[in-house]
Amino acid sequence: MSGSSPQAVVERALELSRSSSCMVLVRERSTANLRWAGSSLTTNGVARNRTVTVIALTDGPSGTSVGVMARSGLRDDELEGLVRAAEAASESALPSEEAVPLLGPAEAGAGGDWDAPAAATGVDVFSAAATGLGRAFRASAESGRLHYGYAEHTVESVFLGTSTGVRLRHDQPTGTIEMNTRGSSADGTDPRSAWVGRATRDFTDVDPDALDAELARRAEWARTPVELPAGRYETVLPPTAVADMMVPMYFDSGARDASEGRSAFSDGEGGVRIGERIAGLPLTLLSDPARPGLECAPFVVADAPGRDVSAFDNGLPLRRTEWISKGVLSALGQTRATAARLGTPPAGFADNLVLEQEGAAGGTDDLVASTERGLLLTCLWYIRMVDPQTMLLTGLTRDGVYLIEDGRITGAVNNFRFNESPVGLLQRATEAGAPVPALSREMGDYFPRTEMPALRIPDFNMSTVSKAS
Amino acid sequence: MPDIDPDFLALPLRELADAALGRAAELGAEHADFRLERIRDRTLAVSDGAVETAAEGDALGFAVRVVHRGVWGFASADALTPDAAARTAERAVAVAEVAAPLATDRVELAPEPVHADRTWVSSYEEDPFEVSMRAQAALLSGWCRRLMEDGRVDHVDASLLQAKEQKFYADTAGTSTTQQRVRIAPEVEVVANRNGLLDSMRTLSPPAGRGWEYLPTVEAELAGLPALLDEKLRAPSVEPGRYDLVVDPSQLWLTIHESIGHATELDRALGYEAAYAGTSFATPDRLGELRYGAPSMHVTGDRTAEHGLATIGFDDEGVATSSFDLVRDGVLTGYQRDRRISAAQGLRSSNGCAFADSPGHMPIQRMANVSLAADPTGPDTEGLISGVEDGVYVVGDRSWSIDMQRYNFQFTGQRFYRIRGGRLDGMLRDVAYQASTTEFWNSMAAVGGPASYVLGGTFRCGKGQPGQVAAVSHGCPSAVFTDVRVLNTAQEAGK
Incomplete structure (x- = not known):
């Protein structure tokens, strides 16, 4: 968009608005990425764009109707057209049953400096990390390992203004790096494959040499292949794999679905399972926008009304919320509209997730050291819901399943397809380590801010062997 | 028009x-x-x-x-x-x-x-x-x-x-x-x-x-x-075991998408997606030799089928789109390619599979409409069912998952019917089927005729980093597969 600042666009759109009430969101987004395969860069890019979303509300005798129009590539002189289009959509829409009065400044959360310019990133953010990656690429011939992977950094500044006086902005830096190494034998007979990944806010804390050292350690573990059949195995889930399972559960923990009998958190009698012990260990699952290293928007920002997150709640403060408290289900995510229907407090989904057990110490290596015989996973992949009632998920192990014998890794095992429920895993987990930042391999693209412990599962269900390597 | x-x-x-x-x-x-x-x-x-x-x-x-x-x-x-x-x-x-x-x-x-x-x-x-x-x-x-x-x-x-x-x-x-x-x-x-x-x-x-x-x-x-x-x-819960399956096009399109569509992307087969979407068992050294499926299996990639979701005149590298063989008589014969990947494999032209889902993303090789040909003289779905003595008829897609080399997959569906003596005998619950790609396609015992052919598809196929979403169609008739492993999902969940 040429000319105006994002703040000016918000103010101008609100001035132009003729509807009963109005919300305006301006998202300024910049992103840079590098991708590599076979120890050579393959694709890259930088992109910038602005998206303006106008949410017009029209009060009528049978309720409030909503019109949502979003545009990118909008010129200043096209803003009025966007506002009018949203109003027209609102006036012709059916009343929304999600409608609740918009929040005022006193009820809304706190944001960053409204007047500051939008934050941005560029390809220079990778300068230091790229040097380390180059070292790893050049060492491929010597190490016998080829490198594959991806690094991305995105900065989004979101500006929210409402006709009720709310003005909130949030700057969200999000970075991830994933490094994958594979044996480089020309005949493809080297089965070694390992993955590490981590989230970062600005790449200043990313050490490719350290990540490569972990890959090298895992590649060594994989020199001894072991074939095992399907079955239930004692399994150490590292924090990344725990994140792979906990994030889908978080996404599926809406109060509305549960109250309608549609989820694993329904009690089967028209109610929900809040207050019920669902984890065998005293585990706590929580979201906290202020969690150090996992900082995220401390207020609701939604582009449209929705089932579990609604634009009607825009600006609603997001605070530390325990979803599971010491093993007991304590909250389910819900909008103000659903909360009013159910007679319980609203609980907004924040953009991070932590699983922890008070007093738990140690990490993956400690759980491995205390395992007589079992499996250590790296991460899980292609996870899909099989049965919402039990939250049964299926998926595959990937890039490293290791055999543990007498407290040490003795070889790399074939991959498996699993059928498991995250709810079931929490019920059956027998030991947890301390939480550490963990990037979900499966969900990290969409939900990178997680802190998870390693977990010991006594009987993880490996349903069948996968030949994939 | x-x-x-x-x-x-x-x-x-x-x-x-x-x-x-x-x-x-x-x-x-x-x-x-x-x-x-x-x-x-x-x-x-x-x-x-x-x-x-x-x-x-x-x-x-x-x-x-x-x-x-x-x-x-x-x-x-x-x-x-x-x-x-x-x-x-x-x-x-x-x-x-x-x-x-x-x-x-x-x-x-x-x-x-x-x-x-x-x-x-x-x-x-x-x-x-x-x-x-x-x-x-x-x-x-x-x-x-x-x-x-x-x-x-x-x-x-x-x-x-x-x-x-x-x-x-x-x-x-x-x-x-x-x-x-x-x-x-x-x-x-x-x-x-x-x-x-x-x-x-x-x-x-x-x-x-x-x-x-x-x-x-x-x-x-x-x-x-x-x-x-x-x-x-x-409906009764299914007894897990091995069954002959009649798979309706409303389900089979997804099996094609996962086990053939992605497996015949040349960028995957060459390792460009190794760190994310994965690779493929169907590597170029097996081109012309890999027995992908039964001799009745003919699969094409195309971006020209009317109403196809991947159909377009020219791809995002300016290449005129076309139709091309991927599997002929059950043997792997081709790949989906863009210009860079084609050149990397020493090929003299692309077959028009470059696509970017937005102006903010760089084009990558994406899936054409990958479709299984009907048997010109094959029966309709009822005719296929009549030839199955003891089996399950699978209709509609629901849950899907496949490994990163496109070997091992598991699907559920909207509805499953027991087949006994060539006739449907009521619905079943809690069904999933699980197989390995080449074993499954080599077990294809019969292919339906044009009467059962449907162009299925999805709006949301994900691939690449940064992630991109593409819409793609897959045409197919009903088909019969023998001796396929069927799971009981309730038992898998420990119920």
Whole structure:
């Protein structure tokens, strides 16, 4: 968009608005990425764009109707057209049953400096990390390992203004790096494959040499292949794999679905399972926008009304919320509209997730050291819901399943397809380590801010062997 | 055939392209292309008759991609001025400069003919964006309320996704194309909870490269949903074991997508997706030799089928689209390719599979419409069922998962019927089937005829980093597969 600042666009759109009430969101987004395969860069890019979303509300005798129009590539002189289009959509829409009065400044959360310019990133953010990656690429011939992977950094500044006086902005830096190494034998007979990944806010804390050292350690573990059949195995889930399972559960923990009998958190009698012990260990699952290293928007920002997150709640403060408290289900995510229907407090989904057990110490290596015989996973992949009632998920192990014998890794095992429920895993987990930042391999693209412990599962269900390597 | 919308044609397409391509050439780029896109999308979600989400997006922007010093450089922006286009070309070249020290493989593009000033529009009758959001919401809400009156239904969810994609492409070789296509995905699902059992039943009408005229196809399914859901909730739980399967096209399209479509992407087979989407067991050294399936298995990739979701005139590298063999007589014979991947494999041309889902993303190799040919003299679905003594008939897609080399997959469906003595013998619950790709396709004992052929598909196939979403269709008839492992999902969950 040429000319105006994002703040000016918000103010101008609100001035132009003729509807009963109005919300305006301006998202300024910049992103840079590098991708590599076979120890050579393959694709890259930088992109910038602005998206303006106008949410017009029209009060009528049978309720409030909503019109949502979003545009990118909008010129200043096209803003009025966007506002009018949203109003027209609102006036012709059916009343929304999600409608609740918009929040005022006193009820809304706190944001960053409204007047500051939008934050941005560029390809220079990778300068230091790229040097380390180059070292790893050049060492491929010597190490016998080829490198594959991806690094991305995105900065989004979101500006929210409402006709009720709310003005909130949030700057969200999000970075991830994933490094994958594979044996480089020309005949493809080297089965070694390992993955590490981590989230970062600005790449200043990313050490490719350290990540490569972990890959090298895992590649060594994989020199001894072991074939095992399907079955239930004692399994150490590292924090990344725990994140792979906990994030889908978080996404599926809406109060509305549960109250309608549609989820694993329904009690089967028209109610929900809040207050019920669902984890065998005293585990706590929580979201906290202020969690150090996992900082995220401390207020609701939604582009449209929705089932579990609604634009009607825009600006609603997001605070530390325990979803599971010491093993007991304590909250389910819900909008103000659903909360009013159910007679319980609203609980907004924040953009991070932590699983922890008070007093738990140690990490993956400690759980491995205390395992007589079992499996250590790296991460899980292609996870899909099989049965919402039990939250049964299926998926595959990937890039490293290791055999543990007498407290040490003795070889790399074939991959498996699993059928498991995250709810079931929490019920059956027998030991947890301390939480550490963990990037979900499966969900990290969409939900990178997680802190998870390693977990010991006594009987993880490996349903069948996968030949994939 | 509709025309390209005048408001898109009125944008300064050529002016911006000239500014970007000219600047890239001045900076020494070996190749440059310019792509300007406008993508409109509309999302409607209605639950139990109440509108949950009604939103419309309109993304407009452009991208400049260069090959400079043998390395890709990509940049995009959304300010539609010649100066911004030139600056974006500079940024693309600068990105290539930063990337060059990390690149050891030089980017080469397979040569392609020049297509100057070409236009293409997809086949549809009524632009869904010409129908008001209110009318669309009222239709969905009416469907929901009608179904909610049935005592066998607790909840009804209806959704309607629509997209209109307009693209202008130009490159330094002289190709320039202007294209427009429309697609639509309506869906209705009924849900009930009976005696502690929760289940759902969804319409089978697939997303399609069609316009508003497609809606009656879905509406025709609605009346049958409550009875189907009721029967499913009363059905016995399946006895796990090995069964012969008759797989309906409403399910088989997804099996094709996962086990053939992705497995025959050459970028995957060469390892370019190894860190993310994965690789493929169908490696180039097995081309012409790999016994993928039964001799009756013929699979093509194409971007030309009418109403196909991946159908278009020219891909995002200016390559004219076509139809090509992937599996012939059960043997792997080809791959889906873009220009860079084709050149990397020593091939003299692309087969038109480059696609970017937005102006903010660089084109990557994406899936064509990958389809299984019907047996010209094959039976209809009923005829296939009549030939099965003891089996299961699988209808509709639901849950899917496959490993990163495309070997091991597991699918569930909307409904499963027991087959005994060549006839359907009631529904089953809790069914999933699990197999390995080549074992499954080699077990294909019969292929249905043209009467059972359906063009299925999805709006949301994900691939690449940064993640990109593509719509793709898969045509197929019903088919019979022998001795397939069937799981009981309730038992898998430990119930």
